[in-house]
Amino acid sequence: MTGQQVRDIxxxxxxxxxxxxxxxxxRHTSLKIGGPSDIFAIPENFASLGRxxxxxxxxxxxxxxxxxxxxxxxxxxxxxxxxxxxxxxxxIEPAGEDGEYAYLSVDSGTVLQRLVMHSREQxxxxxxxxxxxxxxxxxxxxxxxxxxxxxxxxxxxxxxMMGAEGRIQKVRAEDIGFGYRKSGILPTDLLLRAELKLRKxxxxxxxxxxxxxxxxxxxxxxxWESSAGCVFKNPEGLPAGxxxxxxxxxxxxxxxxxxxxxxxxxxxxRGKACAADFIRLMHEVAGRxxxxxxxxxxxxxxIVGRDNGNG
Ligand code: EPU
Numbered sequence: 001m002t003g004q005q006v007r008d009i010x011x012x013x014x015x016x017x018x019x020x021x022x023x024x025x026x027r028h029t030s031l032k033i034g035g036p037s038d039i040f041a042i043p044e045n046f047a048s049l050g051r052x053x054x055x056x057x058x059x060x061x062x063x064x065x066x067x068x069x070x071x072x073x074x075x076x077x078x079x080x081x082x083x084x085x086x087x088x089x090x091x092i093e094p095a096g097e098d099g100e101y102a103y104l105s106v107d108s109g110t111v112l113q114r115l116v117m118h119s120r121e122q123x124x125x126x127x128x129x130x131x132x133x134x135x136x137x138x139x140x141x142x143x144x145x146x147x148x149x150x151x152x153x154x155x156x157x158x159x160x161m162m163g164a165e166g167r168i169q170k171v172r173a174e175d176i177g178f179g180y181r182k183s184g185i186l187p188t189d190l191l192l193r194a195e196l197k198l199r200k201x202x203x204x205x206x207x208x209x210x211x212x213x214x215x216x217x218x219x220x221x222x223x224w225e226s227s228a229g230c231v232f233k234n235p236e237g238l239p240a241g242x243x244x245x246x247x248x249x250x251x252x253x254x255x256x257x258x259x260x261x262x263x264x265x266x267x268x269x270r271g272k273a274c275a276a277d278f279i280r281l282m283h284e285v286a287g288r289x290x291x292x293x294x295x296x297x298x299x300x301x302x303i304v305g306r307d308n309g310n311g
Contacts, residue, residue: 001038009039013055017044017088025074025305028066028085030134031228033275034074035308037064039082046192049084050166053190056082057164064304065190067139068111071228073301075275077308084190085109086138092118101197103157108138108191112145115196120210123203126155126196128210132217134229138191143302144178148213153178155196162190181233181300222262226269231282232297240297241265244285247292254281279303 006021019041025034039061043049056063062081086109095103102124106115112135119127129150133140140152141159156173163169177184185191217223232240244250244264252259253270255277260266267281286297 006039009052009055013051014048015041015043015052016048018042022078023083025069025078025083028083029069029072029074029228030226031069031073031269031273031278032226033076033269033273033278034069034305035076035078035275037079037081037083040085041082042085042087044088046089046162046168049190049192050162050168052082052084053162054166057188063188063190065138065142065187067109067136067142068134070135071139071143071145071301073228073275073278073303075279075303075305075307077306079305086136089192090114095195097200100200102200104196104198106137106194106196108136108141108159108193110137111135112137112140116210119198120206121203123201123206124198125201125206125209126150126198127152128206129213131210131213132221132223134223137194141176141191141194142183142185143181144183146181147217151178153183155198157195157197159185159191159195160193161185162192163188168192220263222260222266222268225260225266227260227266228301230265230300231267232265232286233300235295235297238295239265240289240300243289243293243295243297247285247288249285249288252281252285254284257281259285275303275305276307 003021010019022036023040024036026032064079064083066083066085089107089109091107093105095105116127116130129148133145144153158170158172161169234240241264249259250264251261256270256273257278258268260268289297
């Protein structure tokens with residue numbers, strides 16, 4: 001794809017917003033790793049997003065919806081096609097009440113912690129266990145983010161999604177096919193908005209639970225370092241972090257990627273890490289866990305993009 005082609009797209013679909021060409025994904029991921037995306041689009045409104053979506057599908061250009069890149073590893077060759085960023089869509093609005101429940105309508109680009117703080121201020125219970133999880137509401141729903149026994153699916157009523165031909169459709173939570181850290185939402189379905197159902201509670205009780213969860217997270221996880229959260233899923237009944245730790249991998253490194261010495265299921269970018277080294281370290285760690293315990297670890301982070309010959 002060339003710069004001229006990108007300018008043509010802006011004109012042809014009357015794009016409103018910001019569109020960049022060959023944008024380094026290392027600027028848009030918490031790991032600070034990732035080669036360039038052909039197109040990086042930040043539509044300003046849903047109508048513009050709809051026209052772009054339609055154009056990309058008709059012209060067979062792949063699209064990749066991006067939250068805030070906190071649970072992905074983008075390979076060194078970057079992302080083919082168009083990355084769509086939802087940062088213009090960040091509204092949280094009341095959507096009614098029903099006895100002891102309050103409903104919120106939340107745009108998918110809303111930072112998850114803004115939702116958590118909003119609920120805390122209002123005294124709404126249900127998302128305080130998500131304290132400290134980075135990323136957007138859309139990304140959290142796509143991957144069914146959770147911690148401390150809380151999962152976002154448990155407070156979700158429905159989502160508005162843009163599918164083929166830019167059509168917007170409401171899908172109920174029970175039809176989304178949620179599982180442990182996953183949903184049935186296709187990568188080509190764009191999540192626009194979600195309706196959430198939260199329980200009205202005492203403000204100081206929600207607040208106290210929030211503080212405890214955040215404190216526990218700060219003590220156990222290196223949340224101040226560049227990472228993508230937990231690298232592997234927890235196998236049935238056994239925490240991956242414990243297995244990696246007991247297999248002797250804490251502190252192991254390849255290039256600038258290291259297994260955290262605080263929590264072994266976090267890999268840290270110490271500076272100039274590349275995706276190829278990250279993937280090599282994943283293989284090395286999974287290999288050690290497999291040979292020590294006979295357990296196969298599965299990635300929790302999503303690995304996306306194209307190789308650039310290094311990996
Ligand atoms: N442990 C070790 N060594 C380590 C790390 C952990 O021995 O290096 C032990 C701990 O001592 C504890 C057990 O492993 O006994 C479990 O550790 P922890 O309580 O930290 O929870 P976890 O199972 O590792 C899960 C989620 C986290 C979530 C926390 C809190 C997964 C893969 N991990 O971690 O989610 O924040 O519970 O609820 O489901 C994420 O999804 O990115 C993530 C970090």
